Amino acid sequence: MIKAGIIGATGYAGNEIVRLLLGHKDVEIKWFGSRSYIDQQYADIYQNFFRLVDAKCMDDNMAALADEVDVIFTATPQGLCASLITEEILSKCKVIDLSADFRIKDVKKYEKWYGIEHKAPQFIEEAVYGLCEINREDIKNARLIANPGCYPTCSTLSIYPLLKEGLIDPNTIIIDAKSGTSGAGRGAKVPNLYCEVNESIKAYGVATHRHTPEIEDQLGYACGQEVMINFTPHLVPMNRGILVTAYASLTKDVTYEEVKAAYDKYYKDEFFVRVLNKDVCPQTRNVEGSNFVDVNFKIDPRTKRVIMMGAIDNLVKGAAGQAVQNMNLMFGFDENEGLKQIPMCP
Amino acid sequence: MIKAGIIGATGYAGNEIVRLLLGHKDVEIKWFGSRSYIDQQYADIYQNFFRLVDAKCMDDNMAALADEVDVIFTATPQGLCASLITEEILSKCKVIDLSADFRIKDVKKYEKWYGIEHKAPQFIEEAVYGLCEINREDIKNARLIANPGCYPTCSTLSIYPLLKEGLIDPNTIIIDAKSGTSGAGRGAKVPNLYCEVNESIKAYGVATHRHTPEIEDQLGYACGQEVMINFTPHLVPMNRGILVTAYASLTKDVTYEEVKAAYDKYYKDEFFVRVLNKDVCPQTRNVEGSNFVDVNFKIDPRTKRVIMMGAIDNLVKGAAGQAVQNMNLMFGFDENEGLKQIPMCP
Amino acid sequence: MIKAGIIGATGYAGNEIVRLLLGHKDVEIKWFGSRSYIDQQYADIYQNFFRLVDAKCMDDNMAALADEVDVIFTATPQGLCASLITEEILSKCKVIDLSADFRIKDVKKYEKWYGIEHKAPQFIEEAVYGLCEINREDIKNARLIANPGCYPTCSTLSIYPLLKEGLIDPNTIIIDAKSGTSGAGRGAKVPNLYCEVNESIKAYGVATHRHTPEIEDQLGYACGQEVMINFTPHLVPMNRGILVTAYASLTKDVTYEEVKAAYDKYYKDEFFVRVLNKDVCPQTRNVEGSNFVDVNFKIDPRTKRVIMMGAIDNLVKGAAGQAVQNMNLMFGFDENEGLKQIPMCP
Amino acid sequence: MIKAGIIGATGYAGNEIVRLLLGHKDVEIKWFGSRSYIDQQYADIYQNFFRLVDAKCMDDNMAALADEVDVIFTATPQGLCASLITEEILSKCKVIDLSADFRIKDVKKYEKWYGIEHKAPQFIEEAVYGLCEINREDIKNARLIANPGCYPTCSTLSIYPLLKEGLIDPNTIIIDAKSGTSGAGRGAKVPNLYCEVNESIKAYGVATHRHTPEIEDQLGYACGQEVMINFTPHLVPMNRGILVTAYASLTKDVTYEEVKAAYDKYYKDEFFVRVLNKDVCPQTRNVEGSNFVDVNFKIDPRTKRVIMMGAIDNLVKGAAGQAVQNMNLMFGFDENEGLKQIPMCP
Secondary structure: OEEEEEEOOOOHHHHHHHHHHHOOOOEEEEEEEOHHHOOOEHHHHOHHHOOOOOOEEEOOOHHHHHHHOOEEEEOOOOOHHHHHOOHHHHHHOEEEEOOOOOOOOOHHHHHHHHOOOOOOHHHOOOOEEOOHHHHHHHHHOOOEEEOOOHHHHHHHHHHHHHHHOOOEOHHHOEEEEEEOHHHHOOOOOHHHEHHHHOOOOEEOOOOOOOHHHHHHHHHHHHHOOOOOOEEEEEEOOOOOOEEEEEEEEEOOOOOHHHHHHHHHHHHOOOOOEEEOOOOOOOEHHHHOOOOOEEEEEEEEOOOOEEEEEEEEOOOHHHHHHHHHHHHHHHHOOOOOOOOOOOOOOO | OEEEEEEOOOOHHHHHHHHHHHOOOOEEEEEEEOHHHOOOEHHHHOHHHOOOOOOEEEOOOHHHHHHHOOEEEEOOOOOHHHHHOOHHHHHHOEEEEOOOOOOOOOHHHHHHHHOOOOOOHHHOOOOEEOOHHHHHHHHHOOOEEEOOOHHHHHHHHHHHHHHHOOOEOHHHOEEEEEEOHHHHOOOOOHHHEHHHHOOOOEEOOOOOOOHHHHHHHHHHHHHOOOOOOEEEEEEOOOOOOEEEEEEEEEOOOOOHHHHHHHHHHHHOOOOOEEEOOOOOOOEHHHHOOOOOEEEEEEEEOOOOEEEEEEEEOOOHHHHHHHHHHHHHHHHOOOOOOOOOOOOOOO | OEEEEEEOOOOHHHHHHHHHHHOOOOEEEEEEEOHHHOOOEHHHHOHHHOOOOOOEEEOOOHHHHHHHOOEEEEOOOOOHHHHHOOHHHHHHOEEEEOOOOOOOOOHHHHHHHHOOOOOOHHHOOOOEEOOHHHHHHHHHOOOEEEOOOHHHHHHHHHHHHHHHOOOEOHHHOEEEEEEOHHHHOOOOOHHHEHHHHOOOOEEOOOOOOOHHHHHHHHHHHHHOOOOOOEEEEEEOOOOOOEEEEEEEEEOOOOOHHHHHHHHHHHHOOOOOEEEOOOOOOOEHHHHOOOOOEEEEEEEEOOOOEEEEEEEEOOOHHHHHHHHHHHHHHHHOOOOOOOOOOOOOOO | OEEEEEEOOOOHHHHHHHHHHHOOOOEEEEEEEOHHHOOOEHHHHOHHHOOOOOOEEEOOOHHHHHOOOOEEEEOOOOOHHHHHOOHHHHHHOEEEEOOOOOOOOOHHHHHHHHOOOOOOHHHOOOOEEOOHHHHHHHHHOOOEEEOOOHHHHHHHHHHHHHHHOOOEOHHHOEEEEEEOHHHHOOOOOHHHEHHHHOOOOEEOOOOOOOHHHHHHHHHHHHHOOOOOOEEEEEEOOOOOOEEEEEEEEEOOOOOHHHHHHHHHHHHOOOOOEEEOOOOOOOEHHHHOOOOOEEEEEEEEOOOOEEEEEEEEOOOHHHHHHHHHHHHHHHHOOOOOOOOOOOOOOO
């Protein structure tokens, strides 16, 4: 039984870490960090935990926390983890950071896209990008995990096999992504109000969204060259779920079976990645509440492009679930321990 | 490890039994019955189960099924279970019927409200009404369970303590209930289309809804006299959840503490019933996906009435979850085995 | 052509006044008041008005505004209109106040339920309660209109005929109301976020909601005696709409035709009130975007109660539409001018 | 005052034609055709029209109808209009067909994508594609209008100026479209049930959707060469609205002002097309209930692509509204008569 602390436990991702860890047989939560709700009962903020969690919200003292726990999850705004982390902390416990602070290896690129100064560049090199299906071995030995963003997780896993196998042209990739509203967080802002989001869809952050360089980095590692993409996220009136629809030109004539084989090569033994049957389109409802990633593709022989699709629950595989999956790898637990929730539908 | 069969596995309640039993350590599903989808892969109908269920839909031959399994769940339209059940079946396996066939002891009342002839009245007396918190001991020894309706479950548990303790006048009870749309089932009917339900609320079955006599029976048992209520269900644009708002006149001046004590008397050791903190109103999101029942109340000193509120997930505590809870009691498993899902929010 | 000014034009009710007045042939909007967005283009805040409104938000200087316009709408928080209004303003232009400031004749009752001191009690007596179907003649000559609350409008119109005709016992009235989320306003608060409201329903303000005394006053006027009710509002995951389900004991045996006749007596010549056909339940979608009120009822011979139901669009008949209807009466326009929008469905 | 008949008046598009024509000062509806609901009161099917429409549903006898009316709208499944239309009908009245029957000039292409035989190829040449902003003059003199599809309307208007001006490469166009659920029609099918659509998003018809050739034809006319695109529609959990996000490679370096000028060149005098301010993304809520098309674009200097975005209400500009706009042009009415509805928000 290991001990875990969560900094940022009252955001939607933090709350989801709580839900998952409560069902994990090898972990005990010792610290519900929340700057906004210090000293309030956690279950008063998230009443779904009434009688399941009996603890008060604590501050975000990462140094003190490191003395008490084996692993710290930081589900906090960009910059906070970098401003708190120290060598001493990392020497005492493992850190899984759900923010973007350690995802991008080039600190200048990070600072440009995020518009803030990086406070702990010395740990960027060491941090392992926690996309478990791709970096599994490195994750096992890591002290500091950069837990991937929701869009990058879904995008990369949808595209990775074809890019790795050289079946698509890296310069032609366009990613049109759609996200449920929990991705916008729990901040009290007018654009996130029910009546502002409901019964509407819009694009946002067009050509400027911060997940762009993260996706480009990961795709670049896959194909061994620099990649530049278009990435357009959209806000969808639903709580959870990300759907990625990605387009790329094929590098040669391929059959359904050849492309399917590429996906199977990388995913057939992956518990969480499900390559769907022919012509079945991923939909977010089929992964809701679970750590699954549903992917599929369609070849368009007319345009010689392939359409790649992927669906995840943004709060699970796109955040808290993948963080727990990383923790499982780091501590030698079964990779899917605590993550066997079956998608709930409807 | 016991074996279970489900007749009606492709309805929303049947599908939810599958979800719950897949996470139950002592049960194996042997039969996915579905008259509409015979020979089709179950996971093609409910793609959330892709790679988790590898079985085809079977017919609804209850006699054949009884030879293969220890327990049969019938999640079928009214009348079907009654038309299939026999003494031989009951001698071979336990039956948990999610329809209304065996919920009402007075067969004439059943036939009047449901408008169909009862085909197996000989089993009505034997059948145990599976409201676990109230009939636990009888359930343990039952062969045939009448699994309660969704509205009756939420209504009865919300009102029971005050009625049992004589704090409210049985002749003044008014139940105004609100349900998510999954309660309407998966039948392809115009009124259940997305665009017919979304962005609207309406009452239906006003003064005529079939759950009325079931609720009246249960409340009558609680107070030892005949009870006649008004029950008005409403259709709400959401997938899951039932909220009950019930009104009754107090029989005497009472304090918050006295009423709270009445609830605690019956529920303080119940795992699934959560009496919320003072002034916290139950909301369906806090029980979604779980078998919990959140209840609370408010005394109105001006009108000398009490407002009793309860929230459940209609597919879990209101159907499949309670069915599994009944099964656990019948087979001596931990009552909450397979039912520890934490409400998912948002 | 008269001139209108709106104080509070960037709230949901203010925005709806703009939508309605833009389609009104006899009114020109001269002033888009908004304390929060002064000097910003109104159409930047509400982009549905792009190219339709070319004006900047102004401050809330009611005295200056009175010199420029014929009518002022105050769609502002409780207390603001009372703090700004003067005899001089009323001598120059008409005022339609959408807040509660002048709805309740007993200033002590107002101050108790609203928890604020009333700053202009001298105008309470003069103010006319703008429920057009009931107070039409007084409205025509009013200088100051207290525009009714959304719940009181729907509740009163649903119950009025039966109470006025003595068919129901005033002491038995219970009102269970359900509202879309726009009723909560456009304030940036966590409980109004999309992910907090979506896929859930809850009661709020149980036994304490501020619309209670307003409804009680109106019902009291109808039956000529003091009335005390239970009123329970609920928050529904939809943008617009209020549904009222009201219960009361019948004072005698009545037929469907007798009750129908009571509704027809008061409403058969009313353009905006539609008494539906037998057994058709009002639903909010059928009035969405319009000033209609759909009402109907069901007699329960078992319990000798009647269930009265009403549906409105909370932003139209429950706020802006009724305000425009009041303006039409005050200025001698056709009562439905600018209010002929046909409900949009789906 | 002209007379209109609607064949298919009980579908969502037909119902919307009724809503719009009821507010049109120069048109009277004489015929509510509906094969499914013959002899039933129209207002019993669509209760939003209670007391506004007093007429029964009629059959779909187009020949008889032609004797009674000046214009016929066919809001029917593919193939029906082609099977009913005759020279005699066209000699008596104008026909606006909302189906795809006369949209595609190449009958072989039509038959291939739609999988049915065309029953009236002799009228294809004559039919005018009713995209009013582009084919206005031809529409004025037409007898038979092929009313554009919802996706083609939004896609074409979003892309047209840049393609016409040679700013984008026709071979690089990718259209990722998102639609509300009313686009799927009112048929009672399981995939359109509330609980199947709500809280989910999915692509459908990937690389095979029937609107593809229609869009390609229109884009081809714009640039004077054959165009082949990728078009991927998605189903979004909302009632109304289409959002198009289109991608194309720029043919040269351009500034924001140059691209803006291209849009303004074609749209600055168009009442219904609104080119939004810089960096404002179209969202469907801002056009809901109206005939507006909101368009905008974003240049990505990194990838040298432009992202073009457009939003419409699929039932208005995407169907009924455009049909009425066509009717206005054909009969010499003001083009926006009956179409001045202001978008309703929220």
